Amino acid sequence: MCGIVGFTGREQAAPILLECLKKLEYRGYDSAGIAVRDSSLPVVIEKTTGKLKALSDRTHGGKALKGMSGIGHTRWATHGAPSVQNAHPHVSGGVRSTVTGVHNGIIENYAELKQKLTDNGYEFYSETDTEVLIKLVDYYYRKYRIGPIDAINRTMVRVKGSYAVALMFDDYPEEIYAARNDSPLVIGTTQDSSFLASDVSAILSRTRSFYYLGNLQAARLKKGKVEFFNLNGDRISIRKKTVDWETDSAEKHGYEHFMLKEIHEQPDVIRRMLDRYIEDEGICICDDQLDESFFQDLKQIIIVACGSAWHAGVAAQYMTEAVTDVPVRVELASEFRYRSMYACKECLFIVISQSGETADSLAALRKAKSLGIRTLAIVNVNGSSIANEADHVILTLAGPEISVATTKAYSAQLIALYLLVIQMAFIRGNLDAVMYSQMIGELKELPDKISSILSDKEKYQRLATVFSSRQDMFFIGRNMDYAICLEGSLKMKEISYIHSEAYAAGELKHGTISLIEDGTVVVGVITCPHIADKTLSNMIECKSRGARLITVTDLEDKGIESVCDYMIKIPSVNGLFMASLAVVPLQLLSYYTSLSRGLDVDKPRNLAKSVTVE
Numbered sequence: 001m002c003g004i005v006g007f008t009g010r011e012q013a014a015p016i017l018l019e020c021l022k023k024l025e026y027r028g029y030d031s032a033g034i035a036v037r038d039s040s041l042p043v044v045i046e047k048t049t050g051k052l053k054a055l056s057d058r059t060h061g062g063k064a065l066k067g068m069s070g071i072g073h074t075r076w077a078t079h080g081a082p083s084v085q086n087a088h089p090h091v092s093g094g095v096r097s098t099v100t101g102v103h104n105g106i107i108e109n110y111a112e113l114k115q116k117l118t119d120n121g122y123e124f125y126s127e128t129d130t131e132v133l134i135k136l137v138d139y140y141y142r143k144y145r146i147g148p149i150d151a152i153n154r155t156m157v158r159v160k161g162s163y164a165v166a167l168m169f170d171d172y173p174e175e176i177y178a179a180r181n182d183s184p185l186v187i188g189t190t191q192d193s194s195f196l197a198s199d200v201s202a203i204l205s206r207t208r209s210f211y212y213l214g215n216l217q218a219a220r221l222k223k224g225k226v227e228f229f230n231l232n233g234d235r236i237s238i239r240k241k242t243v244d245w246e247t248d249s250a251e252k253h254g255y256e257h258f259m260l261k262e263i264h265e266q267p268d269v270i271r272r273m274l275d276r277y278i279e280d281e282g283i284c285i286c287d288d289q290l291d292e293s294f295f296q297d298l299k300q301i302i303i304v305a306c307g308s309a310w311h312a313g314v315a316a317q318y319m320t321e322a323v324t325d326v327p328v329r330v331e332l333a334s335e336f337r338y339r340s341m342y343a344c345k346e347c348l349f350i351v352i353s354q355s356g357e358t359a360d361s362l363a364a365l366r367k368a369k370s371l372g373i374r375t376l377a378i379v380n381v382n383g384s385s386i387a388n389e390a391d392h393v394i395l396t397l398a399g400p401e402i403s404v405a406t407t408k409a410y411s412a413q414l415i416a417l418y419l420l421v422i423q424m425a426f427i428r429g430n431l432d433a434v435m436y437s438q439m440i441g442e443l444k445e446l447p448d449k450i451s452s453i454l455s456d457k458e459k460y461q462r463l464a465t466v467f468s469s470r471q472d473m474f475f476i477g478r479n480m481d482y483a484i485c486l487e488g489s490l491k492m493k494e495i496s497y498i499h500s501e502a503y504a505a506g507e508l509k510h511g512t513i514s515l516i517e518d519g520t521v522v523v524g525v526i527t528c529p530h531i532a533d534k535t536l537s538n539m540i541e542c543k544s545r546g547a548r549l550i551t552v553t554d555l556e557d558k559g560i561e562s563v564c565d566y567m568i569k570i571p572s573v574n575g576l577f578m579a580s581l582a583v584v585p586l587q588l589l590s591y592y593t594s595l596s597r598g599l600d601v602d603k604p605r606n607l608a609k610s611v612t613v614e
């Protein structure tokens, strides 16, 4: 996804903009640019394709550009190929451009607006929807001879789509303007500077005081002061929030990649979650509105998410239906948002999202609310759009997750779901006090058990070299093991670029087994004892067709070792929590496979950390 930054203060802006953009690199991009200005001079713009280093080299680390106000952008192309012409910032044109801007999002009616502007004498130099947006602001600003906020508001009324936009107006040299709809935008201040960015991590090293701009709201940033406006142009106030993440938690701490660091952070993240949500008298994970009577009356749960967050939901479905009498549906957010469905009023809609900004998940949440369903968000970013719009929120306390491939946030989502389900089951009488405290005890064993898996990384480095040349991999399992395979397969494909599929083991014979040939890698996850033999026989069927077998298991004496080529033995734990353990070897296997293929582990091609457009 694109990243936007802005600064106005009493220091040279360009080096600060480059520093902030670097913190947004993990979002994925193909070009970058900055625009700065001094009060007396016109805006100076520099843009390059490729990595941020090219822009930094071109501007001598920003020192070549003078000005104490500026905006910057990393572009993840949606309209128009990656090129300098299409890179942001974009301008309204003319001798001295009235308006200069950067944008994250998609303007859905840009073609219609482009025609309107062309009919009014505007010319276009790029293929982007952003240039249309900037010129539309300029159109209103000039036509109605109104101030920047009014021009922005008129634009927001006219535009359809998602945007987080930062603008500079030629007539207002020391101010930065911002507006948003659906795309994330956070504003930070210090005593004499103001910042804006697509997410907190970009400016966390500069300030801990943040304002989260709401949909269809605008802001005027001055040096150390911010004013907020609604669509009518009235001044409004927005509550200031502070973020307690350690500034250096978005650093690598000696690990080669953020992904490896975040894999190794998982034991501490789980400890932090358990410390926060388990008190002397038991689990305390919901706010007091999600009270006992709500859970006693609950008739259905719908879990909605994307990617790994959806995989956590699939694991939660197996667990919830194993310990409670509540039926659970798990839906992909991109499907849920467009399907018609019935939901009883005693339904709980759970949306899971690390970023809290995934467009499909946010749209699904809004749909659930329009259906009058009670909504709960499990998110990692406090103050994110999903966190702000859900009725209830559980924070996953994983800290900033920089690597595009999620690991610690996925694990934290699982813990939040375990705690929620155990508390629900206890309230509904599905669990007695003994089982309740026993399950809490088993959760507390997870961090040390994960640490024991992490201590044997050499095994995964060796395995990765064996498999890194493969073109196809299959991950198979049943029940909770299938849910684990979903996540293991996504990890592998998204960072190693090896084609990989997760399959319910029993489903292989219905077509997919025709793909198994000599050397195909099949990873079997076998932790459910009551169906272990079934999965093992599916693996043997693959082996008899030439497959190489890797098995992840905690089971003893099931004849697994004699069948598979490589067995990864993990500690045992209550099968309901097994996803938290079995996923770790699959994370490590993917990481080292990507490494052995010489790929950019933290920033895989084509991917973004948060998909804020649909």
Ligand code: AGP
Binding pocket: 306, 307, 308, 309, 352, 353, 354, 355, 356, 357, 358, 361, 404, 405, 406, 407, 490, 491, 494, 608, 609, 610, 611
């Ligand atoms: C997982 O490694 C990917 N980064 C991706 O599938 C991600 O889980 C998905 O885009 C959902 O993101 P969210 O949790 O921020 O909503």
